[in-house]
Amino acid sequence: MADVGSIQQAKLVLLGDMGAGKSSLVLRFVKGQFFDYQESTIGAAFLTKTIPEKGVKFEIWDTAGQERYHSLAPMYYRGAAAAVVVFDITNAESFAKAKNWVKELQRQGNPNMIMALAGNKADLAAQRAVTTEDAKAYADENSLFFWETSAKTNVNVAEVFHDIAERLPRASAAPQPPVGGITLTETVPERTKKSACCS
Amino acid sequence: MILDVATKVALLGLTPLLLVGLLKDKGQLPKGEKLKKLCRKGVPPQHRPWVWMSLSGATERQREHMVNYYDAMVHMGESTSEFAHQIELDLARTFPANDYMSTEEGQAALRRVLLAFSAHQPQVGYCQGMNYLAAMLLLALERSEEDSFWLLVSLIDDGGILYQGMYSQNLVGAHVEMRSLQELVDAKLPRLRQHLEKLGCDMTIIATDWFLCLFSTSLPSETAMRCWDALLSEGAKVLYRVALALLKTHEDVLLAQDNAGYVLREMKLASAAVHDRDALLKVAFDGVGSMPMARIREVRSVKQAVVDVELARRDRSRAVRDAVADSERHAPFVAEGMSSLADRIKMAYAARLARSIEHR
Numbered sequence: 090m091a092d093v094g095s096i097q098q099a100k101l102v103l104l105g106d107m108g109a110g111k112s113s114l115v116l117r118f119v120k121g122q123f124f125d126y127q128e129s130t131i132g133a134a135f136l137t138k139t140i141p142e143k144g145v146k147f148e149i150w151d152t153a154g155q156e157r158y159h160s161l162a163p164m165y166y167r168g169a170a171a172a173v174v175v176f177d178i179t180n181a182e183s184f185a186k187a188k189n190w191v192k193e194l195q196r197q198g199n200p201n202m203i204m205a206l207a208g209n210k211a212d213l214a215a216q217r218a219v220t221t222e223d224a225k226a227y228a229d230e231n232s233l234f235f236w237e238t239s240a241k242t243n244v245n246v247a248e249v250f251h252d253i254a255e256r257l258p259r260a261s262a263a264p265q266p267p268v269g270g271i272t273l274t275e276t277v278p279e280r281t282k283k284s285a286c287c288s
Numbered sequence: 289m290i291l292d293v294a295t296k297v298a299l300l301g302l303t304p305l306l307l308v309g310l311l312k313d314k315g316q317l318p319k320g321e322k323l324k325k326l327c328r329k330g331v332p333p334q335h336r337p338w339v340w341m342s343l344s345g346a347t348e349r350q351r352e353h354m355v356n357y358y359d360a361m362v363h364m365g366e367s368t369s370e371f372a373h374q375i376e377l378d379l380a381r382t383f384p385a386n387d388y389m390s391t392e393e394g395q396a397a398l399r400r401v402l403l404a405f406s407a408h409q410p411q412v413g414y415c416q417g418m419n420y421l422a423a424m425l426l427l428a429l430e431r432s433e434e435d436s437f438w439l440l441v442s443l444i445d446d447g448g449i450l451y452q453g454m455y456s457q458n459l460v461g462a463h464v465e466m467r468s469l470q471e472l473v474d475a476k477l478p479r480l481r482q483h484l485e486k487l488g489c490d491m492t493i494i495a496t497d498w499f500l501c502l503f504s505t506s507l508p509s510e511t512a513m514r515c516w517d518a519l520l521s522e523g524a525k526v527l528y529r530v531a532l533a534l535l536k537t538h539e540d541v542l543l544a545q546d547n548a549g550y551v552l553r554e555m556k557l558a559s560a561a562v563h564d565r566d567a568l569l570k571v572a573f574d575g576v577g578s579m580p581m582a583r584i585r586e587v588r589s590v591k592q593a594v595v596d597v598e599l600a601r602r603d604r605s606r607a608v609r610d611a612v613a614d615s616e617r618h619a620p621f622v623a624e625g626m627s628s629l630a631d632r633i634k635m636a637y638a639a640r641l642a643r644s645i646e647h648r
Contacts, residue, residue: 107374107377108378125380125384126380126381126384127381128505129377129378129381129416129419131416131417131420131497131501132496132500133493134552135549135550135552136553137549148547148549154416155374157458157459158459160459160463160599161459161492196609
């Protein structure tokens with residue numbers, strides 16, 4: 090996080106299964122908008138949002154959710170200060186996918202990365218397939234913030250980001266590397282040189 | 289009633305040049321350089337259905353298959369496709385602002401085309417991005433599902449218009465295309481290259497959706513269709529040309545950004561506003577220099593080798609990791625005093641598995 094005046098920038102990445110509501114959460118948080126049918130994200134999108142009272146400007150990378158886009162993900166989570174892993178409470182499979190993302194972040198990401206788990210579509214509680222207790226227990230075991238959110242009805246969306254903002258270290262010793270060049274191997278922890286990926 | 293040529297031109301809204309080709313024989317396109325030039329100038333929307341079918345080889349592919357192949361694939365897809373759920377998730381999210389795609393009828397057509405494709409090419413199945421292609425085709429081809437299916441096949445199948453493996457597991461082909469594009473940018477736009485390199489912003493960040501959605505989600509739809517006119521006539525090389533043209537015409541804006549995210553955002557904003565398609569295509573075809581096919585093939589083959597190695601290495605390291613996790617499940621010694629022994633057993637087990645995987 091580089092300090093810009095009293096506002097610090099924090100790179101945040103959203104991960105999770107397709108259709109879980111990543112883009113909708115971001116759009117709700119950043120622009121206060123919601124669309125019943127949010128276009129599926131291909132590649133990634135980038136948005137920013139400043140929370141003045143917390144002194145944080147989030148630089149948000151919203152990613153594509155389908156499994157085969159997985160090989161792109163390290164490019165977006167590398168160097169991130171925070172991650173929001175999203176699943177759909179009406180879809181058990183998406184919760185399993187979320188766990189995989191958490192595992193991958195724990196393995197690859199920076200150990201100081203702040204992680205939140207968002208069980209989205211809380212407005213569809215009647216069709217729930219993942220219990221709050223299960224998700225909460227999993228989140229506790231893995232030291233994640235957990236919120237059940239609804240981008241549609243605007244429940245707990247800001248809370249997720251505010252929680253993260255709270256927890257960001259005020260002054261970070263290590264400067265954040267820029268979003269990295271692509272390397273498909275997960276074992277290379279950080280982008281070093283261009284030649285490492287594209288020669 | 290006999291119409292003179294000028295009246296026909298006016299009635300059909302055709303450019304005189306294309307008309308020359310059309311008048312020869314309806315359904316018969318001119319060939320070679322002439323055809324290329326005509327397509328670069330744009331196919332009139334009302335002629336896109338048959339011109340695209342012919343240009344892309346879709347008509348021919350269709351002819352090579354049994355008459356009701358499409359219906360059979362729809363049926364097979366509907367009853368067996370393992371991708372049905374994923375396709376379903378994207379139907380209403382494909383151009384939701386479009387009059388046709390927002391209707392049940394439009395989404396049902398899209399569902400059938402995508403299910404049919406997933407049955408036709410089960411190894412590829414359904415990849416996000418294909419939803420936009422199929423929708424664009426439905427819109428351009430007067431909602432003909434069957435034509436849209438065959439055109440999609442002509443784009444994606446081996447030996448088709450796009451580079452192999454674009455939509456496969458791991459998006460191998462897309463990775464190769466991104467790196468090949470990077471190489472072209474490095475050579476042709478050195479200032480931009482230097483700047484983006486400093487920001488750690490490579491082409492994968494900027495251009496993945498360009499190549500997977502063939503600009504249908506980035507450019508205004510008529511601009512995208514004009515790109516497709518040329519793409520279907522000349523091949524996937526056109527994607528590089530349009531990408532370079534977009535980067536070149538917005539170079540100043542991109543150079544002013546100091547963060548990869550802003551580069552992406554500005555590029556998206558700028559692309560969405562490219563309504564002057566003639567200007568864009570002029571830069572694409574006259575303003576980014578030569579691009580011999582031999583050179584492209586060479587670059588691609590080098591990048592393909594690199595990507596193959598990286599993906600294999602990634603799969604291997606994943607397999608090793610899974611083996612370690614597996615060993616922890618199979619050797620769950622937790623009793624006091626047993627833990628160091630348990631660790632040694634686990635380590636030995638994992639090492640053996642890792643060795644066996646390495647040697648596969």
